[in-house]
Amino acid sequence: MSSLARAAAIVVALATVTPSASAERLGIGRVPSPAEIAGWDIDARPDGHGLPRGQGTVAQGLKLYDSLCASCHGDFGEAVGRNPELAGGIGSLTGPDPRRTIGSYWPYAATLFDYLRRAMPFGDAQSLEIDELYALTAYTLFLNDLLPTDGRLDQDSIHRLKMPNADGFVSPDPRPEFPPKAPCMTNCTSEIRIHSRARTSDGAGGQAR
Amino acid sequence: MGEDGKAPGRREVMRLGLAATGAVALGTQPAAADPRNLPPNVPPWSKGLGVGVGSAPYGRPSPHEDHVVRRTVSWLTATPHSSVSFTPLQALHGTVTPNGLVFERHHAGYPLIVPEDHRLMIHGLVERPLILTMAELARFPSVSRLHFIECTSNTGMEWRGAQMNAVQFTHGMLSCCEWTGVRLATLLAECGVRPQAKWLLLEGADAAGMTRSLPIGKALDDTIIAWAMNGERLRPENGYPVRAVVPGWEANLWVKWLRRIELGDQPWHSREETSKYTDLMPDGKARQFTFVMEAKSVITDPCPENPLSEHGFRMIGGIAWSGNGKIARVDVSVDGGRNWRPAELEQPILDRCLTRFRMPWRWTGEEAVLMSRAVDETGYVQPSIAELRRVRGLNSVYHNNAIQAWHVSPAGKVDNVQLG
Numbered sequence: 016m017s018s019l020a021r022a023a024a025i026v027v028a029l030a031t032v033t034p035s036a037s038a039e040r041l042g043i044g045r046v047p048s049p050a051e052i053a054g055w056d057i058d059a060r061p062d063g064h065g066l067p068r069g070q071g072t073v074a075q076g077l078k079l080y081d082s083l084c085a086s087c088h089g090d091f092g093e094a095v096g097r098n099p100e101l102a103g104g105i106g107s108l109t110g111p112d113p114r115r116t117i118g119s120y121w122p123y124a125a126t127l128f129d130y131l132r133r134a135m136p137f138g139d140a141q142s143l144e145i146d147e148l149y150a151l152t153a154y155t156l157f158l159n160d161l162l163p164t165d166g167r168l169d170q171d172s173i174h175r176l177k178m179p180n181a182d183g184f185v186s187p188d189p190r191p192e193f194p195p196k197a198p199c200m201t202n203c204t205s206e207i208r209i210h211s212r213a214r215t216s217d218g219a220g221g222q223a224r
Numbered sequence: 225m226g227e228d229g230k231a232p233g234r235r236e237v238m239r240l241g242l243a244a245t246g247a248v249a250l251g252t253q254p255a256a257a258d259p260r261n262l263p264p265n266v267p268p269w270s271k272g273l274g275v276g277v278g279s280a281p282y283g284r285p286s287p288h289e290d291h292v293v294r295r296t297v298s299w300l301t302a303t304p305h306s307s308v309s310f311t312p313l314q315a316l317h318g319t320v321t322p323n324g325l326v327f328e329r330h331h332a333g334y335p336l337i338v339p340e341d342h343r344l345m346i347h348g349l350v351e352r353p354l355i356l357t358m359a360e361l362a363r364f365p366s367v368s369r370l371h372f373i374e375c376t377s378n379t380g381m382e383w384r385g386a387q388m389n390a391v392q393f394t395h396g397m398l399s400c401c402e403w404t405g406v407r408l409a410t411l412l413a414e415c416g417v418r419p420q421a422k423w424l425l426l427e428g429a430d431a432a433g434m435t436r437s438l439p440i441g442k443a444l445d446d447t448i449i450a451w452a453m454n455g456e457r458l459r460p461e462n463g464y465p466v467r468a469v470v471p472g473w474e475a476n477l478w479v480k481w482l483r484r485i486e487l488g489d490q491p492w493h494s495r496e497e498t499s500k501y502t503d504l505m506p507d508g509k510a511r512q513f514t515f516v517m518e519a520k521s522v523i524t525d526p527c528p529e530n531p532l533s534e535h536g537f538r539m540i541g542g543i544a545w546s547g548n549g550k551i552a553r554v555d556v557s558v559d560g561g562r563n564w565r566p567a568e569l570e571q572p573i574l575d576r577c578l579t580r581f582r583m584p585w586r587w588t589g590e591e592a593v594l595m596s597r598a599v600d601e602t603g604y605v606q607p608s609i610a611e612l613r614r615v616r617g618l619n620s621v622y623h624n625n626a627i628q629a630w631h632v633s634p635a636g637k638v639d640n641v642q643l644g
Contacts, residue, residue: 040414043363047355052347055484058425058435060492087302097302108508113619120510121499130495133433134332138305140431184502184512190623191518192615195603198555200564207560207593209631210644211385213528 057132057141061123063174069145070169073162076154079147083136092116092158102158105179118159122181124173128152149173291315294325295392305333306432308375310396313522313543314529319370319570319578321399323454328461329375329397331432335481339465342429344449348487351416358465362451364406364414369448369471370577372400372545374517376474376501379624382609386642391527394628394640398545400578403469405450408443411485417444421487425494426468429483436477437491438470442515446471449482472547472576473515474622476501506617519546519606520625521554521581521598532636535589540567541582546600550574553599554581560593560629560643561608567596592632593641609642 059065081090089095092102104114114120117127132148134140143151153168161176162168168176261267285292294309301307309328311321328334339358347353375397381387388394417440424443428434438447448469451457458464463480470477476496491497491513502510521544526532540558544551550573555564570580581596598606609626631641 041364043414044354044356044360047345047347047353051355052345052353055345055427056347056486057433058427058486058492058494060488060490062490064488097300108504108510109506111618113504115499115504117499123493123498126493126495126498129435129492133427133435134431134495137303137332138431140332140433183508184498184510186512186514188511188514188516190514190516191602191604193605193607193611196605198564198597198599198605200555202562203564204560204562207562208644210642212631213386213389213640 057129059125059129059132061125061174063125063170066125066128066170066173067145068170069149070167071146071148071150071153072167073150073153073157073164075147075150076152076157079143079151080154084151087137092155101155108180108183116159117155118161118179120180120183122178122184124152124156124161124168124176124178127155128173289315292325294327295396297388297393306331308377308397310392311399312392313396313398313524314391314527316524319400319543319580320454321401323401323456323459323462326373326399326401326453326459326462327375327397329475330430330461331434332430334461335430336460337429337465337481342465342481342483344466344482344485346411346415346485346487348425348485349418349421349489350412350487351418352414354411354415358451361406361449361466364410366404366406367448368402368404368452369446369469370400370402370574371469371471372398372517372576372578373469373475373478374398374520374545374547376476376517376622379520379626379628380621382626382640382642383613383621383624384618386640389528389640391522391524391529391628395522397475398578400545401453402455403448403450404452404455405448405466405469408447408449408468408485409445411449412444412487417487420489423488423491425484425486425488425492426477426479426482427484427486428479429481434479434496435492435494436479436496437494437513438468438477440487442470442473470515472517472549474501474517477515501622503616503620503622505620511620514623517545517547518623518625519548519551519598519600519604520544521551521596521606522628523556523594523596523630526594526632526638527630528638528640531638532587532632534636535587538585538587539582540585540594541580542596543578544569544581544596544598545576545578546598546602546604547576548604549576549601551579551581551598552601552603554579555597555599556581556583557595557597558585558592561595561627564597587632587636589634589636591634593643594630594632594638595627597627610644 087095087098088101094100100116102116102118104116104119107114131151149168153162156162292312292315296309311325311327344356378397422440424438426436450469451466466482467480468478502512503514504510523542525541544554554567556567557564567581567583573579606627612626629641629643631639
């Protein structure tokens with residue numbers, strides 16, 4: 016299939032996926048039990064799908080954050096070294112040094128809960144209770160001035176909270192940006208100007224932070 | 225990464241053809257040979273017994289090739305557990321990347337999974353959820369396909385100006401393997417897809433629990449759930465015992481150590497598809513779900529690691545690839561893009577696979593700027609960095625598929641430059 020035909024086929028499939036229950040089954044494997052699925056099904060979506068019941072406060076989150084998170088992310092989410100910065104950066108996305116933090120860039124608070132649940136603390140993933148995860152989510156939002164000092168968060172309030180950059184994303188993909196053309200073969204430029212030169216051959220002496 | 229590159233500090237004008245062509249100090253020379261091993265003498269390996277069979281149950285490259293390794297950039301990441309290593313493209317041949325040299329990208333280190341203790345679970349909007357052992361998975365009808373895999377961040381450090389003076393670091397988040405596994409469509413047929421299902425969540429079993437949302441059209445088209453690469457089981461760092469292969473699409477979707485697939489009616493907006501792997505545009509909006517790796521090419525010989533050591537014949541060679549199909553042509557310039565000549569393409573040319581190109585050149589010591597430009601079967605022409613910047617600015621980090629320029633000095637030194 017040509018790639019154009021494939022792209023068209025994908026679009027069609029997206030629009031008209033039909034159940035394949037009629038296809039012949041091979042009978043390999045088994046149906047997992049509800050308990051097996053529940054043990055691994057940890058994802059949470061911005062529309063509330065998968066968010067477990069629970070709650071936590073900014074105050075509870077502060078204690079957890081200071082003992083589990085601050086060593087990498089800094090006391091105020093400002094980051095230590097090259098670890099991710101969690102707070103600040105509002106208004107920086109159109110500037111020369113955009114800072115993509117939870118407050119300035121992340122479109123959904125539920126994504127934060129989902130990510131904390133599956134991946135944090137770094138090196139001790141899936142170790143926190145549900146209420147602790149809501150508390151940490153609440154505290155991280157507090158660091159971004161998105162919850163007050165006495166704020167709390169639960170499975171319902173988390174997706175009522177509109178993040179500052181919630182409308183900052185566009186899809187579908189607008190590419191290709193450059194239409195097909197016959198490439199130039201001769202006398203394509205008049206002057207060859209070197210705009211920049213590499214400064215480092217490996218990471219050891221690199222200047223970029 | 226890559227968003228941190230500083231703006232270029234200076235501009236230079238070079239006038240090609242004015243460089244001196246007299247005697248020059250040439251670049252790197254090979255290590256001096258031992259004359260006792262050269263004719264008319266006979267070396268010891270032609271006299272005594274060699275190494276017996278079975279001495280290396282799993283073979284290794286010659287110790288004289290021990291410089292051909294994955295490399296890392298120390299300042300790039302906070303920890304080696306969430307980091308990347310780069311494939312040594314400058315030392316590879318053909319189109320298949322040896323398993324030990326396939327680039328790595330982990331978010332919490334790579335897990336050492338016991339295959340008997342690993343399961344793949346499929347649930348959500350299906351008629352019948354499914355859980356499979358690795359032995360059961362391998363009973364499904366399999367396919368083997370050659371496809372490149374490229375990190376969305378490949379060449380991302382070069383957006384603001386030429387930065388890394390090595391093709392391993394400018395382009396080495398790229399590999400190409402023969403992947404063997406079962407089509408995801410086959411597994412989904414076993415479960416029965418409900419009509420409301422539009423997206424799949426793929427989740428890894430590592431301590432990052434890496435997740436991405438995949439449109440169901442791609443899942444049913446050509447996505448493979450793979451357990452082998454280049455004829456052997458996946459390497460631990462590349463997803464053992466099972467991973468996703470999503471041909472032509474960004475490698476972050478090729479979830480490794482795959483443990484769970486959930487079908488849903490909308491994307492999940494996971495951390496990796498919102499705060500990362502989204503492309504920030506000059507107006508402050510970010511493109512989301514930009515999956516395809518567009519046509520790209522790079523000259524791997526000469527390159528900064530492979531300078532010119534002597535005048536005369538040199539075959540310019542490199543690789544080209546496109547996430548939108550087959551490579552249709554590659555043009556090569558030795559004068560900074562003023563004039564181009566079509567390169568010869570090595571057969572077979574496969575869909576969304578590396579393609580080798582080459583063009584003979586006779587270098588007489590003149591200053592030169594070498595460039596390659598790929599065109600794929602859709603007619604898409606690999607853009608210049610200036611064209612990309614005009615549309616996307618300097619901060620989009622990902623999907624940099626710009627034409628690469630290598631400057632050749634009269635001494636034969638090769639440097640990464642950007643033309644403006």
